[in-house]
Amino acid sequence: MNGRCPKCGKTNPLPLCRNCGNSSLSAKKILGSFFLECRKCDKSYTYVSCPGCGCDIPARAFANPSLWALAFIVIVVIVLIQWLVR
Numbered sequence: 001m002n003g004r005c006p007k008c009g010k011t012n013p014l015p016l017c018r019n020c021g022n023s024s025l026s027a028k029k030i031l032g033s034f035f036l037e038c039r040k041c042d043k044s045y046t047y048v049s050c051p052g053c054g055c056d057i058p059a060r061a062f063a064n065p066s067l068w069a070l071a072f073i074v075i076v077v078i079v080l081i082q083w084l085v086r
């Protein structure tokens with residue numbers, strides 16, 4: 001998963017946890033907001049700083065949009081099939 005910086009446009013890999021140095025941060029969506037959560041120390045981040053320019057990259061940038069698009073297409077197809085067989 002890569003996040004694109006809104007300022008300099010640089011694509012960055014998921015950062016290390018600033019709290020414990022763990023590299024397995026995972027993007028999560030909770031109540032419509034995105035977070036990067038550390039699986040080791042449970043610290044969550046809403047923003048991470050860009051190594052290129054130092055500005056804040058929202059956690060949303062690290063969520064995989066193609067996965068959401070894929071899920072949406074699957075749901076549409078299922079609804080269509082059910083409508084057709086009725």
Ligand SMILES: [Zn+2]
Binds near residue numbers: 042
């Ligand atoms: Zn951590």
Ligand SMILES: [Zn+2]
Binds near residue numbers: 005006009
């Ligand atoms: Zn940047």
